[in-house]
Amino acid sequence: MKKLKFLLPLGIFLALAAFLLVGLGLNPREVPSPLIGKPAPTFDLPRLDDPGQRVRREDLIGKVWMLNVWASWCAACRDEHPYLVEMAKRKIVPIYGLDYKDTRAAGQQTLSRFGDPYVASLFDADGRVGIDWGVYGVPETFIIDKAGVIRMKHIGPLTPDVIRDKIEPLVRQLNG
């Protein structure tokens, strides 16, 4: 035992290196949301395409749904947009949009140009609902269960991998 003592600094070094290596792989932009496992924040917003029609949190209780925060000015949203359209076509889960800090004209133009995967897009002009949902980097995506509890949050653009490996299994589990 005593003979192995000279290995102690090496051991400490390896432990430290392991911590740093793990740290390198973490993304500091992905701040875990405190909202996961909590009831979704309330909202009562007009639709993007029809200011007269409103969508409330209560309207969506009883079904599993997805909230996708997007904006016409958000470049990363363009990247994920085809995957959203694909998800809508395959009817994986009803997708609701939250058009965050946008203008109606620009938001509607984006959807007519790139396709509209949303059951409805809520129009959050001043970003107040976004703050309630802890949005800090568009795009963000939430999965909400039948009881209105947030089950998952994805920060940044969706990828086919995320949809296949995280969203689809979760939706299946929540619906099953």
Place this chain on the structure above:
Amino acid sequence: MARWIVILTLALLAGWVQAKEAAPAAEDPALEARMLRIATELRCLVCQNQTIADSHAELAVDLRNQVKEMLKRGDSDQMIIDYMTARYGDFVLYRPPLKGTTLVLWFGPGLLLLGGLATLWLVLRRRSRLSPDQFEPDPDDEATIEPSDARRTIPTASRHD
């Protein structure tokens, strides 16, 4: 020279006049100051190493307005901090709270320092108790340790004179 002084004075004056015009028209300086004090405690999640008081990111502007509105409503500082952590988590606090999951964060560096000092002290104490013949001789000491080997040490010593 005199012309330069006039130009310089005018330039300075122009700056002063402009600064006067650009002064932020805060309707309530006390409220603004309170808002800024709270804002310096909150991290901007867009540019993560800035507070929302420093940051020009749109979210930071929105959050400053949110803080101001809550203050106008009469909310306490703690209520505002709670509002922010409920949405953005402890990460939004520039000074993380002391709790189970942050113990390593708060005390880890201190413990490492103490551990290092303790190790240094133990090593030095052990070495100070060793007899001199446990160490390799320094070249300079060779004269005293091995006086018999005069041929090698004398040139060395003379060189140091």
